[in-house]
Amino acid sequence: MDERELLLLGLLSFQSQHGYQINEFIERNLARVTSMKKATAYAILDRLARDGYASVRTEQAGNRPPRKVYALTARGEERFRALLRRSLADPGETTIPGDIGLMFLDQLPRHEVIEGLRERLARIEEQIAGLEQVPRHGHGIGVDLAVEHKLVLLRADRDWLRGVIERLTSGSD
Amino acid sequence: MDERELLLLGLLSFQSQHGYQINEFIERNLARVTSMKKATAYAILDRLARDGYASVRTEQAGNRPPRKVYALTARGEERFRALLRRSLADPGETTIPGDIGLMFLDQLPRHEVIEGLRERLARIEEQIAGLEQVPRHGHGIGVDLAVEHKLVLLRADRDWLRGVIERLTSGSD
DNA sequence: TTTTCCATGTAACTCGTTACATGATTTC
DNA sequence: GAAATCATGTAACGAGTTACATGGAAAA
Numbered sequence: 014m015d016e017r018e019l020l021l022l023g024l025l026s027f028q029s030q031h032g033y034q035i036n037e038f039i040e041r042n043l044a045r046v047t048s049m050k051k052a053t054a055y056a057i058l059d060r061l062a063r064d065g066y067a068s069v070r071t072e073q074a075g076n077r078p079p080r081k082v083y084a085l086t087a088r089g090e091e092r093f094r095a096l097l098r099r100s101l102a103d104p105g106e107t108t109i110p111g112d113i114g115l116m117f118l119d120q121l122p123r124h125e126v127i128e129g130l131r132e133r134l135a136r137i138e139e140q141i142a143g144l145e146q147v148p149r150h151g152h153g154i155g156v157d158l159a160v161e162h163k164l165v166l167l168r169a170d171r172d173w174l175r176g177v178i179e180r181l182t183s184g185s186d
Numbered sequence: 187m188d189e190r191e192l193l194l195l196g197l198l199s200f201q202s203q204h205g206y207q208i209n210e211f212i213e214r215n216l217a218r219v220t221s222m223k224k225a226t227a228y229a230i231l232d233r234l235a236r237d238g239y240a241s242v243r244t245e246q247a248g249n250r251p252p253r254k255v256y257a258l259t260a261r262g263e264e265r266f267r268a269l270l271r272r273s274l275a276d277p278g279e280t281t282i283p284g285d286i287g288l289m290f291l292d293q294l295p296r297h298e299v300i301e302g303l304r305e306r307l308a309r310i311e312e313q314i315a316g317l318e319q320v321p322r323h324g325h326g327i328g329v330d331l332a333v334e335h336k337l338v339l340l341r342a343d344r345d346w347l348r349g350v351i352e353r354l355t356s357g358s359d
Numbered sequence: 360t361t362t363t364c365c366a367t368g369t370a371a372c373t374c375g376t377t378a379c380a381t382g383a384t385t386t387c
Numbered sequence: 388g389a390a391a392t393c394a395t396g397t398a399a400c401g402a403g404t405t406a407c408a409t410g411g412a413a414a415a
């Protein structure tokens with residue numbers, strides 16, 4: 014909730030934009046960072062305007078459909094900074110998908126567990142490879158940091174997983 | 187969704203239980219792994235019974251309120267194993283809270299950023315300290331693995347954060 | 360000429376949480 | 388006599404996704 018709002022406020026803090034534009038940008042450049050859907054973005058933009066965090070100006074370019082261009086208001090910038098501070102300071106609850114499954118791994122035949130974990134490992138390695146190809150300084154150091162962060166955690170995850178698979182493969186318990 | 191269902195199926199795979207019992211167990215022993223709320227558990231148990239994954243037997247102990255004891259059916263065990271295999275193999279989308287904020291850190295005065303990240307670091311260290319005190323082999327190796335996993339990722343996160351703070355503190359860039 | 364692009368949205372749905380209701384019983 | 392325990396639920400709400408509607412213009 015707050016994260017999606019923060020994202021939109023942040024994008025607007027760079028420049029005023031209309032919804033379509035924002036959605037395009039997210040889809041093309043931020044797919045790895047967020048999975049926010051278009052309808053959601055439109056709805057939040059609406060809310061931002063309603064709450065006075067953004068102003069709306071309708072713009073017509075030629076014969077195209079009219080655009081609603083959103084611009085941060087002073088209140089909006091304040092809101093942005095407040096959310097940003099909170100977001101930086103609060104690590105939140107990182108619920109790791111798969112950890113629940115881990116708890117029950119005794120219930121499954123050992124070879125099936127290993128097979129599953131190997132597949133997981135392969136997927137993680139794909140994600141890492143994908144992120145490693147993201148160009149640096151494409152959209153500011155902040156974005157680079159976010160990518161770097163993800164990479165660090167993915168690599169730690171990968172290394173741990175390798176260890177676990179090894180432990181499980183080498184038989185003893 | 188699937189994770190919560192998997193958790194309940196897994197708990198039932200150890201032994202038949204009624205909802206209250208399961209909720210107690212989760213609250214007391216699994217608060218660090220899941221945040222599923224009671225109402226949710228009751229609803230999912232209901233659904234499991236409706237879909238034939240669990241059988242229900244109503245039991246009365248003395249003058250207490252009647253209990254609905256759920257037991258896995260054959261279908262339920264199959265379902266459990268299927269979800270478990272999927273959960274092990276699929277790393278899913280680990281959306282890290284805070285990464286969105288990271289992207290915009292240029293928009294905030296440097297000292298505020300550092301202040302925020304220091305607080306984040308402290309919180310993470312608290313989480314680590316908390317997890318380090320969890321006794322091993324409390325509830326099976328699976329649970330230990332899950333805790334270990336969380337610890338590994340938290341430590342990687344902590345180390346990275348320290349590096350970032352250092353980089354930011356030492357001025358340049 | 361059919362598909363894609365532009366640009367906005369709505370309606371229905373799912374999943375989960377919060378807050379509350381119930382009512383007997385045991386503990387403080 | 389008040390509070391916690393036992394045991395189940397319901398109703399209202401919030402956030403988000405999916406799928407669809409619209410309609411002109413440009414590209415294939």
